[in-house]
Amino acid sequence: MKKKIVVLTGAGISAESGISTFRDSNGLWENHDIMEVASIEGYHRNPSLVQDFYNKRRRQLLEVEPNLAHHFLKDLENYFDVTIITQNVDDLHERANSSKIIHLHGELRKARSEYNETVVVDWSNDINIGDFAEDGYQLRPHIVWFGEMVPMMETAIDEVLQADILIVIGTSLQVYPAASLVDYTKNNAPVIYVDPTELNNNPSIIQIQKKATEAINDLKNILSDYSVE
Structure with a gap:
């Protein structure tokens, strides 16, 4: 049985495709x-x-088009059960053909x-x-604008509660309630954080201080240590 990876993505992964952020x-x-x-x-x-x-x-x-990081997350489905929770409103994960995507903040299209x-x-x-x-x-x-409820939040929490591994990509975990998803991981589930911004020296989180496309090999090396069966 494949291990379950949940990936939380933010503006950084889309910025590498040329989408402006705020x-x-x-x-x-x-x-x-x-x-x-x-x-x-x-x-x-x-x-x-x-x-x-x-x-x-x-x-x-x-x-714009999906970048290498979007395609890498799709390729992970060959080895893991992958769910993507995204703060982004673009459709780049869909266009990279990821199978399971939860949009926390809505969809532009x-x-x-x-x-x-x-x-x-x-x-x-x-x-x-x-x-x-x-x-x-x-x-x-x-x-979903500031001042509005996040209707998919409970669904996202349910996914994180089941995750064997949580990967955070392209977000500095400053936007709530999305940033609180990290708090719902199982005690033994590793959390891997990919973003150029340092995450306040949190020793319990594996940090890769790189852009998403630059971190692909690092992610491959880390994930190779976890059995997919």
């Missing part, structure tokens, strides 16, 4: 204050601005009703004011 040193995301374009309050204040912002992000997805978060449709084009969901309400990006 972790810029100036605190801005594409020249916007993050709370203008990634909070429910910002959306209520200026829905047109927020729709335009995510329309541009959606178009950008057409210009989906839209949902302003009124009912369960009315969700696939959506690859721009969302315009006047585009309505089947319930008659305005469509909005299927994104």
